[in-house]
Amino acid sequence: MHEHAAHAGDDCRAARPGDVLARAERLCSERHLQFTRLRREVLETVAAEGRPLGAYDIAERLSGAGRRVAAVSVYRALDFLTEHGLVHRIASRNAFVPCAHEHAAREGLVFLICRSCGIIDETTSPEVEDGLERTLARAGFRPESRILEVEGECGACAGQKAGTTV
Amino acid sequence: MHEHAAHAGDDCRAARPGDVLARAERLCSERHLQFTRLRREVLETVAAEGRPLGAYDIAERLSGAGRRVAAVSVYRALDFLTEHGLVHRIASRNAFVPCAHEHAAREGLVFLICRSCGIIDETTSPEVEDGLERTLARAGFRPESRILEVEGECGACAGQKAGTTV
DNA sequence: GTGCGGCTGTTACAGTGTATCACCTCGAAT
DNA sequence: ATTCGAGGTGATACACTGTAACAGCCGCAC
Numbered sequence: 380m381h382e383h384a385a386h387a388g389d390d391c392r393a394a395r396p397g398d399v400l401a402r403a404e405r406l407c408s409e410r411h412l413q414f415t416r417l418r419r420e421v422l423e424t425v426a427a428e429g430r431p432l433g434a435y436d437i438a439e440r441l442s443g444a445g446r447r448v449a450a451v452s453v454y455r456a457l458d459f460l461t462e463h464g465l466v467h468r469i470a471s472r473n474a475f476v477p478c479a480h481e482h483a484a485r486e487g488l489v490f491l492i493c494r495s496c497g498i499i500d501e502t503t504s505p506e507v508e509d510g511l512e513r514t515l516a517r518a519g520f521r522p523e524s525r526i527l528e529v530e531g532e533c534g535a536c537a538g539q540k541a542g543t544t545v
Numbered sequence: 546m547h548e549h550a551a552h553a554g555d556d557c558r559a560a561r562p563g564d565v566l567a568r569a570e571r572l573c574s575e576r577h578l579q580f581t582r583l584r585r586e587v588l589e590t591v592a593a594e595g596r597p598l599g600a601y602d603i604a605e606r607l608s609g610a611g612r613r614v615a616a617v618s619v620y621r622a623l624d625f626l627t628e629h630g631l632v633h634r635i636a637s638r639n640a641f642v643p644c645a646h647e648h649a650a651r652e653g654l655v656f657l658i659c660r661s662c663g664i665i666d667e668t669t670s671p672e673v674e675d676g677l678e679r680t681l682a683r684a685g686f687r688p689e690s691r692i693l694e695v696e697g698e699c700g701a702c703a704g705q706k707a708g709t710t711v
Numbered sequence: 712g713t714g715c716g717g718c719t720g721t722t723a724c725a726g727t728g729t730a731t732c733a734c735c736t737c738g739a740a741t
Numbered sequence: 742a743t744t745c746g747a748g749g750t751g752a753t754a755c756a757c758t759g760t761a762a763c764a765g766c767c768g769c770a771c
Contacts, residue, residue, distance in 0.1 A: 449752065451730095504676060510676040511670065515657070520657045520695065522695045522696070525694065525695040529690075531690070613720090613721095615720070621719080639727095
């Protein structure tokens with residue numbers, strides 16, 4: 380089950396930076412990867428934000444007070460983090476969000492992008508997966524990766540709007 | 546039925562520029578839209594190429610010999626063409642392909658991007674559509690648009706590789 | 712003609728991402 | 742301890758992608 384649409388409350392996915400941080404620690408030590416200061420800070424920044432962040436936004440947040448983090452360094456950290464499933468890139472927004480699930484690897488994800496509040500929810504859908512698999516098989520296409528991003532209005536925003544009009 | 550994977554033959558989707566051109570003519574006259582020289586040339590360029598083209602590639606192809614087409618003009622033409630379903634934007638590639646189907650509007654499309662030959666096939670999948678609709682309904686998400694792009698190896702390239710190894 | 716709207720040309724600029732090289736650090740090998 | 746190599750970071754420069762703003766053009770309605 381995934382939690383959706385709670386864009387301000389504490390049960391919101393993005394409001395739990397600890398989860399992904401702890402997961403990152405574990406994952407990196409398991410795989411003998413370096414969870415360096417920069418990588419940690421980039422992940423923290425992305426996790427702390429409720430909304431998708433651009434690489435330059437991240438660089439800006441990490442710079443300041445005698446320190447300058449160039450965008451290129453952020454990109455390298457993001458490459459590392461996406462490679463290991465700790466953050467995801469949203470192609471339609473050129474932005475990055477923390478991974479909300481445990482999956483790490485690249486099972487099929489669905490991103491729900493709300494145009495009102497900007498929150499991006501992440502979920503999986505076996506039904507879509509099945510349908511897509513059959514479709515690709517018919518086409519003789521062997522998939523290696525895919526992106527599925529839906530833009531629209533999340534339940535919270537729809538409910539809120541309904542509330543104000545009633 | 547859609548044709549897939551014929552990346553070199555005459556039955557390849559991208560090898561029929563006339564289709565989409567004729568469709569564009571018809572569509573524009575029906576809707577009282579201006580199918581101007583630039584828009585036609587941009588569409589021709591995209592249709593003539595078997596592969597996805599970037600806006601700057603298009604500008605380059607149209608420039609030359611005493612004429613300079615700026616990228617910004619190409620973008621405007623592409624905006625028009627995508628708006629009316631004559632070309633599609635591939636978010637994961639920042640590139641554009643001609644529309645292969647009659648649909649014009651934004652039914653759910655699936656783009657199959659071959660990493661070997663670079664050809665992008667376009668198809669639809671009611672199964673995926675159904676599954677996605679149910680998933681979104683469960684999440685309380687009202688969709689307005691979506692992108693679904695699959696990268697992998699197309700049938701033609703897979704078959705070709707098998708042929709050489711046998 | 713005059714005005715209006717839509718299209719194009721042009722320049723400038725913002726945003727996104729990569730290439731390259733130098734330096735640093737840390738651990739392994741000798 | 743020294744050397745060496747690999748991976749990470751800093752820094753600069755640059756390529757690619759996309760948009761803003763303004764001016765000129767053209768066709769059409771009045």
